[in-house]
Amino acid sequence: MKPAPSDSASLAASTPPERQPAESRFARDGGSRWSWWLHAVFIVPKSQVHVLDFRYQVYVFELFHKVWPNRVSHYIGIPLHLGALFVWLAALAGTGVAWAAAAVLTALHVTIAVRSRLLPLAVLAAVVDLGLCASALTWLAPLLPVDAALWQHPLVFVLGWPSVQFATHLLEPTFPPPTSGRSGWASLRELLRDAGPTHLAKMALLTPAHAGVEVVSSYRNLLVALSILLRRLGVRQPALDQAQPWFDAQCAAAEPVMDYDAYRQAMPA
DSSP: OOOOGGGHHHHHHHSOGGGSOHHHHHHHTTOOHHHHHHHHHHSSGGGGTOTTOHHHHHHHHHHHOOSHHHHHHHHHHHHHHHHHHHHHHHHHHOHHHHHHHHHHHHHHHHHHHHHTTOHHHHHHHHHHHHHHHHHIIIIIGGGSOTTSOGGGSHHHHHHHHHHHHHHHGGGSSOBOTTTTSSSSOBOHHHHHHHSOHHHHHHHHHTHHHHHHHHHHHHHHHHHHHHHHHHHHTTOOOHHHHTTHHHHHHHHHSSSOOOSHHHHHHHSOO
16 A cells, blocks of 8 residues: 555655655755755855855865865866956957956955955965966967867866866765765765665766856855965965864864854854
8 A cells, every 4th residue: 555645754754864865855854955956056055155254165165175186176277267268258358358357356356355354365366366367368368269179269168177176076085965865974985875876867967067166166266275375385374274173173074064054153253
């Protein structure tokens, strides 16, 4: 006998977690199907909103870029992606538009750095942002003409490098919900073993969307990468140095804080 529709909730509760649909498990833990898809695409949707909270941006970057191949692909790919974007804007609408985009990027980065009391970062960001535009229009533009072969078109690099960046995320040791197919984080082996073919198919279909998220995240992550560079060079960044032990502890945790509201509650003052 089939269970009555009214018994569906109790049936889901009695089904082992690894056998429940990923969306049902996400809903069981307080999410909705809309929320499931939003998080499946953006992973951390609020990182796209709380751009001015630079400590959160640094934390999210470190949380999802633990292994060196993934970090390196972003350190190389982000400048190349943005440089190709400047080249494409110049070819499409003139160099003035490319420089205007660089000025907006610079103003945003300087505002975030000054707001976070990171003056060395503000100076470095201004130099790198404007220098990146100048370098792209001077040296990269001749290599990426819009009327040449398709593989040389600037848009191939604008979209191609973020795709490489997304691919290197597969090297990370663990994946968050709902990507994990469960209510908590899971390794790639656990994901492939437990998630089921339907969930894996959904994740595969979302690959272009994930590459798109890398595209729209580049402008944020460039500033984070510059901050990490300053830290490697030994430049003090008090606003971040105080939070780094907490960042490290969360990155090492089995179930790290990910949502912005939970982060605000758990982050030491």
